[in-house]
Amino acid sequence: MxxxxxxxxxxxxxxxxxxxxxxxxxxSQTVLDVVTFVQRHIDPTLSYRFACRxxxxxxxxxxxxxxxxxxxxTHIAKVAGNGKLEIGPLENLPVIKDLTTDMQPFFEKWQxxxxxxxxxxxxxxxxxxxxxxTPARKAADEAIECINCGVCYAACDTVRWNGDYLGPxxxxxxxxxxxxxxxxxxIARLQAIxxxxxxxxxxxxxxxxxxxxxALNPTAAIAALKRRTAAAYLKGEIKI
Amino acid sequence: xxxxxxxxxxxxxxxxxxxxxVHIAVIFYATRHGMSAADILGRxxxxxxxxxxxxxxxxxxxIHASIGVRNVLSEWTPLNExxxxxxxxxxxxxxxxxxxxxxxxxxxx
Numbered sequence: 167m168x169x170x171x172x173x174x175x176x177x178x179x180x181x182x183x184x185x186x187x188x189x190x191x192x193x194s195q196t197v198l199d200v201v202t203f204v205q206r207h208i209d210p211t212l213s214y215r216f217a218c219r220x221x222x223x224x225x226x227x228x229x230x231x232x233x234x235x236x237x238x239x240t241h242i243a244k245v246a247g248n249g250k251l252e253i254g255p256l257e258n259l260p261v262i263k264d265l266t267t268d269m270q271p272f273f274e275k276w277q278x279x280x281x282x283x284x285x286x287x288x289x290x291x292x293x294x295x296x297x298x299x300t301p302a303r304k305a306a307d308e309a310i311e312c313i314n315c316g317v318c319y320a321a322c323d324t325v326r327w328n329g330d331y332l333g334p335x336x337x338x339x340x341x342x343x344x345x346x347x348x349x350x351x352x353i354a355r356l357q358a359i360x361x362x363x364x365x366x367x368x369x370x371x372x373x374x375x376x377x378x379x380x381a382l383n384p385t386a387a388i389a390a391l392k393r394r395t396a397a398a399y400l401k402g403e404i405k406i
Numbered sequence: 407x408x409x410x411x412x413x414x415x416x417x418x419x420x421x422x423x424x425x426x427x428v429h430i431a432v433i434f435y436a437t438r439h440g441m442s443a444a445d446i447l448g449r450x451x452x453x454x455x456x457x458x459x460x461x462x463x464x465x466x467x468x469i470h471a472s473i474g475v476r477n478v479l480s481e482w483t484p485l486n487e488x489x490x491x492x493x494x495x496x497x498x499x500x501x502x503x504x505x506x507x508x509x510x511x512x513x514x515x
Contacts, residue, residue, distance in 0.1 A: 327481055360409035362487070367407055392412060399409045406410040 171246060173200055175212065176254040179261050184252060197230050197237035197245065201253060201265065214265035221379065224313030227320070228265050229254040234320035236379040256320040272316050272335065279336040280358045283343060284351030294348050306345035309338045309387055311380045318374035318384050330363035334374035334384035337365050341387035344394060356395050357404040365391040407480075411473050418470035425463045450512045457513040464505030472498030 171191050174184040187204045198216055205212040216226035221239040228237050231245050231252050242251065259267035287294065296303060318334035319325055325333045340359055343349045359365045365388050374384040398404045436446060450456045476494035479485055485493070 362408050364408065366409060366412040392409075395409045396413050396416070399413060404409070406408050 171200065171242065171249060171251055173204065173251040173253065175201070175204060175265065176261075177212075177264055179263055182261070182264075184254070191242070195242045197228070197235065197240045197242065197251070197253065198226050200242065200251065201228075201237065212265070213263045222313065224315035227256055227315040227317050227379075229256060229320065234317040234377055236315055236317065239379060256316055258320050258322065258325045259316065267316075269316060272319055272333070273314075275332045275336040276339055278358060279332050279340045279364075280351055280355035281336055281339040281343070282351075283346070284349050284354075286348060286350035296347065302345040302347065305387075305390070306342045309342040309345075309382060309384075312338055312342075312382060313380060315379060317377050317379055321373040321377045323371050323373065324367055324369055328363065328367055331367045332359065332363055332365070334368075334388065337368075337391060338382065338384045338387045340365075341391055344391065353398070353403055356391075356398045359391060360395040360399065360404055361406060365395060368392075407473075407477055411476070415470055415473045418466040418473075421462065421466040422470060425459065425466065428459070429463065447512060452515045453513055457509060460509045460513070461506065464502060464509060468498045468502040468505065471501060 169191055171189045172186055173189050174186045176182055177185045187208050189200050189203050189208075192199070198219065201212070201214050202216075205214065214226075214228070216238060217223040219226075219238045221236060224236070226237045227234055229235075230237065230240060231250075234256055235245070237253075245251065253265065255261045255265050255267045259269065259272060262268050298304075298307070312335060314335065316335065318338075322331075322334055324331050337359060340355055343355060344352055368385070368388045370385055370389065372385045375382070375386070378384065395404065399406065435441075472494045475497050476490055479490045479493055480487070483490075
C-alpha cells in the first residue's frame, strides 16, 4: 500500500517551475493539509494563502490537477486517485509567489460591476421587512452564498481570453443586488454590466457552475442579467 | 458584445426562426414536386410576397451574422474595436448586397 504522495507545487512567480515533494498519506487528508505539511516540514519558504480551513473564508483556492478548487474542503482521495498531485496558483490572476495570486483584479471587477449595496434608507428608519419566499429574494438568497474564492473566475474561458470581462463572481454579486428590494442602485448597476466586458460577453460554457464549491450557478445568474439588461435597454432605462 | 448588439442578435434570430422553417418547407415542396427552374421563377417573378419574405430573410441574416463575426474577431484577433466594427459592417453589407441581388434575380419580372 502506498504511504506517500508525490506532490508537485508551483514555485516562483509568473515564470517559475513545478517542484516535487514527498508527503506522507493520511486518512481524510485535504489538499490544504498537504500544502501545509510541505510548508511546515520541508520548505518553510513556500507561500500560500488560507484562513479558516473549513470552507467559509474562500481564501485557499488553488489549481489542483488542472482544476480550480477550494483546497481546505478537497480531499486527496477525490483528486489524486493515481497518487499524483499537481498544485498551482489560480489561473487568470497575477501570481505573487508560489501558490498565492494577486486578487486585486478580481475585486476591482466587483467594484466595476457595482457590487456594493446602495442603501435607500438610513439607520433611523425601521428595519425593512423582507418576505423570504418571493422569487427575487430566493434568487438573492442563493447567489449570496458566494464566498469570493475566485474558483469560478479561474475556471472561466471568457475571462481567459477577454481580460475586460467582469467574470462570474462579480456578475453573480450584481445579480444578488438586482434582486434585493432594499437596494437603490440598480439602474447604474445594469448600466455598468451592459457594455463591453459585461454580462453579454458570457458564452455560457458553465465551467463556473461545474466547479463552484458552493454549488452556485453563476451561468444562470448571468443569463438572467442578460434578460434584465435587455429589458432595461428596451425601456430606455439604460443607454449604450 | 454589449446589450444593444445582444438585442439585435436575439431579435434577428427570432425573425429568422420561422423564416428558416418556411424556407426548408419550400425546398422540400419544390424538390418533391419535381419543379423546374422555370416553374419556380414562374411563381416568384412579380411576387411581392416572396420579395418581402426573402428580402426580410436576407436583412435578418446580414445583421445576425455580422454581429456574430464581430464577436469572433473581437475575441480571437488583435484588431482594435474600431477595426472590428469596420470589418463587421463590411461583412454585413456584403451579405446584404449579395442576398438582395439573389432575391432580385428571382422576383423581378
